[in-house]
Amino acid sequence: MDMKRDYYEDIRLLDSGPQVFWLAVLLAALAAFPLVADSYQIYTVNLIAIHVIVALGLNLLVGYTGQISLGHAGFFAIGAYATLALMLNAHLPFIVALPLAGFISAAFGFLLGLPALRLEGPYLAIATLGFGLTITQILGRLDVFGGHMGLQAPPLELFGLKVTSDAGRYAVIMPICVIMTWGLRNLTKTRVGRAFVAVRDSDIAAECIGVNLTYYKTLAFAVSAFFTGIGGGLMAFVLGFISPHTFNVMVSIMFLAMVVVGGLGSILGSVMGAVLITWLQLELARIGELPLVGPVLTELSNQVFTLSGLPNVQYVVFGLIMVLIIIFEPLGLYGFWIRTKIYWRTWPF
Amino acid sequence: MAILEIQDLSMVFGGITALDHVSLSLEQGSITAVIGPNGAGKTTLFNCITGLYKPTRGQVSFKGKRINGMKPYKIAALGLGRTFQNIELFNKMTTLDNLLLGRHLHMRTGVWSGSTFFRRGSRASAEEIAHRGKVEEIIDFLDLQHARNRFVGGLPYGTQKVVELGRALAMEPEVLLLDEPVAGMNMEEKQDLMIWLGDIKEELGITLLVIEHDMRLVMEISDEIMVLNYGEPIARGKPEHVQNHPEVLKAYLGEESALEVA
Numbered sequence: 001m002d003m004k005r006d007y008y009e010d011i012r013l014l015d016s017g018p019q020v021f022w023l024a025v026l027l028a029a030l031a032a033f034p035l036v037a038d039s040y041q042i043y044t045v046n047l048i049a050i051h052v053i054v055a056l057g058l059n060l061l062v063g064y065t066g067q068i069s070l071g072h073a074g075f076f077a078i079g080a081y082a083t084l085a086l087m088l089n090a091h092l093p094f095i096v097a098l099p100l101a102g103f104i105s106a107a108f109g110f111l112l113g114l115p116a117l118r119l120e121g122p123y124l125a126i127a128t129l130g131f132g133l134t135i136t137q138i139l140g141r142l143d144v145f146g147g148h149m150g151l152q153a154p155p156l157e158l159f160g161l162k163v164t165s166d167a168g169r170y171a172v173i174m175p176i177c178v179i180m181t182w183g184l185r186n187l188t189k190t191r192v193g194r195a196f197v198a199v200r201d202s203d204i205a206a207e208c209i210g211v212n213l214t215y216y217k218t219l220a221f222a223v224s225a226f227f228t229g230i231g232g233g234l235m236a237f238v239l240g241f242i243s244p245h246t247f248n249v250m251v252s253i254m255f256l257a258m259v260v261v262g263g264l265g266s267i268l269g270s271v272m273g274a275v276l277i278t279w280l281q282l283e284l285a286r287i288g289e290l291p292l293v294g295p296v297l298t299e300l301s302n303q304v305f306t307l308s309g310l311p312n313v314q315y316v317v318f319g320l321i322m323v324l325i326i327i328f329e330p331l332g333l334y335g336f337w338i339r340t341k342i343y344w345r346t347w348p349f
Numbered sequence: 350m351a352i353l354e355i356q357d358l359s360m361v362f363g364g365i366t367a368l369d370h371v372s373l374s375l376e377q378g379s380i381t382a383v384i385g386p387n388g389a390g391k392t393t394l395f396n397c398i399t400g401l402y403k404p405t406r407g408q409v410s411f412k413g414k415r416i417n418g419m420k421p422y423k424i425a426a427l428g429l430g431r432t433f434q435n436i437e438l439f440n441k442m443t444t445l446d447n448l449l450l451g452r453h454l455h456m457r458t459g460v461w462s463g464s465t466f467f468r469r470g471s472r473a474s475a476e477e478i479a480h481r482g483k484v485e486e487i488i489d490f491l492d493l494q495h496a497r498n499r500f501v502g503g504l505p506y507g508t509q510k511v512v513e514l515g516r517a518l519a520m521e522p523e524v525l526l527l528d529e530p531v532a533g534m535n536m537e538e539k540q541d542l543m544i545w546l547g548d549i550k551e552e553l554g555i556t557l558l559v560i561e562h563d564m565r566l567v568m569e570i571s572d573e574i575m576v577l578n579y580g581e582p583i584a585r586g587k588p589e590h591v592q593n594h595p596e597v598l599k600a601y602l603g604e605e606s607a608l609e610v611a
Binding site: 006007008010182183184186187189190191192193194195197198200201202204205206207208209210211212213219223265 | 399400401420421422425426430431433437438439440441442446449450451453454456457458459460463464465466467469473474476477478481482485516517520
């Protein structure tokens with residue numbers, strides 16, 4: 001057993017020696033990664049890092065505060081479009097445009113949080129779904145944002161340096177991802193984070209100990225939308241081109257899947273969920289290239305589905321993996337992680 | 350002057366009168382008990398005082414300020430704490446976090462300072478540590494050391510009741526409303542709680558309003574008792590007075606047996 005000597009040790013980021021060591025290893029690995037990986041791998045990790053940011057934001061809303069959202073693609077779109085519009089039209093540098101876009105997204109989050117005060121569960125799911133659909137419809141009809149044709153991302157420039165490669169974008173995205181993960185972890189350990197969980201576990205008791213429900217419910221939406229907006233702003237540069245279709249309803253559902261599969265109400269779970277789902281999405285798109293299984297599946301889909309059938313198989317496999325994880329580990333990947341840890345701690349019993 | 354004053358309070362749900370012209374005043378530093386058969390409107394009274402319900406008629410004033418119509422969190426901020434009959438804890442948090450939530454009103458950390466601290470001396474962590482000290486005092490007071498880092502959802506019922514009391518105490522309220530504090534507790538736990546209630550009154554100087562069915566406890570600790578029946582206050586006064594009140598005997602034992610006792 002590790003002994004704690006003062007209260008600060010309970011809230012600090014790093015709990016113990018081994019934890020400091022492993023975090024240092026992780027950060028070193030993240031720093032060294034672009035030196036050893038090829039461009040496609042870096043692109044993959046860039047996507048993962050963006051999805052981690054979004055999953056963290058969504059988990060704060062769904063997992064910590066207990067409010068569901070099926071409309072986070074809307075905030076993702078707002079972040080992406082706002083970043084590009086601020087750079088293209090207002091000629092702001094990226095370093096100003098991105099946080100500003102995050103705050104614009106947060107403002108929309110606050111607005112969506114207001115009707116959400118009176119809605120719960122399935123009703124809130126439908127309301128947020130409507131929000132996500134509406135945003136893309138509106139964006140598709142505004143000429144400033146390129147209508148249905150979309151917008152081209154301007155060249156990314158930071159401190160006078162042109163960022164053109166995947167490795168360069170990695171150097172921008174990964175630090176933001178690490179900082180935001182750290183920030184959210186701190187937030188959940190202090191007063192505001194506790195109030196969010198209080199709202200989730202018992203709103204009556206929360207009110208009676210002095211938690212302003214209206215404030216914290218809308219605040220959760222705003223912070224969540226901020227994270228998602230930042231993710232969206234970064235996404236615009238990874239993709240290089242955005243259109244309303246980029247932010248369709250499937251995107252919202254994937255975000256929710258990351259949070260649920262990863263583990264509701266857990267930082268580590270958000271990260272694991274984002275990694276797994278992003279990786280599965282990319283890998284399953286190439287399912288036909290797998291040895292042994294690939295040709296069989298291709299043959300099957302050619303016979304049963306239409307010509308463009310393989311993507312269907314991809315979604316079937318994707319869905320199957322989701323279902324299996326939720327059946328065997330309702331707490332998500334995070335629950336699996338906890339069980340493994342307990343197993344090793346108590347080994348050989 | 351009374352710290353909490355209820356005047357002519359009525360609460361009507363559709364055709365049902367849950368509270369019918371209830372008046373009550375709590376003297377600072379006293380323990381008042383509200384008793385009555387199930388469905389007498391006791392919890393409704395609590396909900397009206399804490400702002401969860403808006404009373405149909407009447408007035409509630411706390412420290413001379415009218416509080417009915419105010420939001421529950423604002424009433425809590427004035428110094429009014431409560432516990433619930435059916436335990437309303439934050440089940441997926443530890444005892445420690447539940448008690449720290451009781452400190453919510455006394456803390457200031459917001460989104461920005463809360464998410465960006467990284468060292469011992471920073472505002473958020475200094476505040477966190479200071480209030481942690483307060484919470485540890487309550488943990489010591491209520492003997493909750495064994496439950497400190499356990500999730501409250503998994504604690505025994507009696508312990509959960511104590512944690513809820515602790516959370517309310519962490520608010521440092523001036524008036525504390527306890528809704529059946531010993532329901533479901535065993536003898537030993539009841540004995541402990543009775544001692545704590547005395548200490549809360551004597552040492553912390555908190556005024557208590559208690560709903561309770563356990564007559565032994567009620568008679569022993571209360572300075573004043575109010576009896577409700579179908580929302581109507583049928584008796585009010587010192588324990589001895591209430592104990593032998595004919596209306597009370599009628600409400601509890603029925604008409605005929607009340608006559609026999611008399």
